[in-house]
Amino acid sequence: MSLDVTALRQQFPILKTQIDGKPLVYLDNAATTQKPQAVIDALVEFYTTCNANVHRGSHYLSDEATRRYEKARTTVASFIHANAKEEVIWTSGTTESLNIIAHGLAQQLQPGDEVLITEMEHHANLVTWQQACIKTGAKLVVIPINEAGELEVARFEAALNTQTRLVAFPHVSNALGTINPINELTAMAKKVGALVSIDGAQGIAHGGVDVQAIGCDFYSFSGHKLFGPTGIGCLWGRQQVLEDWPVWQTGGEMIADVEYQNTTFGALPNRLEAGTPNIAGAIGMAAAIDWFAALDQHAIQTHEKALLARANELAADMPGMRLIGTAKHKVGIMSFLLDGTHPADIGFILDRQGIAIRTGDNCAQPLMKRLKIPGTARASFSIYNTIEEVEAFFNALKKAQTMLA
Known part of the structure; x- marks a missing residue:
């Protein structure tokens, strides 16, 4: 059974947000996930009853x-x-x-x-x-x-x-x-x-x-x-x-x-x-x-793997992109660097295009020192993300790369 991501997204009010007139593409799920209406309702219902x-x-x-x-x-x-x-x-x-x-x-x-x-x-x-x-x-x-x-x-x-x-x-x-x-x-x-x-x-x-x-x-x-x-x-x-x-x-x-x-x-x-x-x-x-x-757990895992697989395909075709962390067994986290750019600058430009990612050391400074890098840009995918959002993310990355060249 495939995951009906369109129906799933309707349960997350925040995903309707616009950033500077552009639809929010939320790719910071490793920091925190968004909340479905069922959770919001449970909190309100407790406090009101x-x-x-x-x-x-x-x-x-x-x-x-x-x-x-x-x-x-x-x-x-x-x-x-x-x-x-x-x-x-x-x-x-x-x-x-x-x-x-x-x-x-x-x-x-x-x-x-x-x-x-x-x-x-x-x-x-x-x-x-x-x-x-x-x-x-x-x-x-x-x-x-x-x-x-x-x-x-x-x-x-x-x-x-x-x-x-x-x-x-x-x-x-x-x-x-x-x-x-x-x-x-x-x-x-x-x-x-x-x-x-x-x-x-x-x-x-x-x-x-x-x-x-x-x-x-x-x-x-x-x-x-x-x-x-x-x-x-x-x-x-x-x-x-x-x-x-x-x-x-x-x-x-x-x-x-x-x-x-x-x-x-x-x-x-x-x-x-x-x-x-x-x-x-x-x-x-x-x-x-x-x-x-209550969700189909197999369908969830299949969808998340498809998101990461598409991201890896696009990364392979993007000059100057270096992936940080290429383990055989991974969840939908893509940490990376772009040649000649700083992660903070990448994050700023993507934000202006409505795309939310994480930049910095990810609260793992010794790991960054071990890898001899100051930090990374990190996109992390969840069940409500779509293939179209992954592609929008890479289009925004190309724009950032051009602007920062």
Whole structure:
């Protein structure tokens, strides 16, 4: 079954936007995806019918808000194949999720311990572990990538040893689009008893995620990269790991008993969720998952592959265009440079033609240094993009190239 992209686009109000009289071509989906009307409606409906705090009230609005909030947790758990909804911890996004893990790990690491990461990390999946190692005297081990932007799997396996406490890697590189062999990497790490944390920010919207099949201990992602609201995300953790994980923040909601000199923390998921949560965000995230899961997933993947394939065809015919990241297995992310131009200038000229892309280091400065480039221009495709938009993007690139020559 093919994807009816025309009908799909009608569900996204923002795609009707005009930029200087030109139709918006939104190709910055790796930064954030746009939101369908179903998600917008869910947020409005919550605030207009049952806005109240959760787990605290003894009235109808609070009970209804709590019911919807916990139903949203169940929706996420089902979507990623968690064993129990208590394994789903609400956070503000992938960054906070990773910080929760690193904060707890820093209380367990000792000098001589090792944490493995890769050269392709987003800052959120690098600086967190870097700082945990600095605080504890543990060693941060960085596994290299090859020139295509693929992880050196043999080097990864060789670096694992009995001192490896945790390995952290992205499901998909936000800068290169590389899809990592996460099941294989996890199995390798488990042979030495290491914990496995996966940054799923870019992976969650590109095919099914089954945390049981992967075998990892943590999987983190954000709602806004899955057609949901900003400011809401999820840390999934294996229950037996999370039950003993050090608390992240303290305050209301996450306690069982408090005395002046001592506190007993509550059970999962409350013990890792202090304070009033982003209730509307959780409900909106669940609405996004329900909307997304109802689509033909095979048709989605086929469409996204077709978008990238067409972009690669056009790139091959464009003189002076250098692709950054040419892994065999990729999602619809195209990072590139044009000879004699700066990415920021490319982005400015494309914006005047209604085309939105990302320019800069993509929050991956060490990766850019490894590649010996200051940054890239990045186009990232999603399910509502069309072949015609890909072609419009390249026509705009030719114009930018001419203007900047």
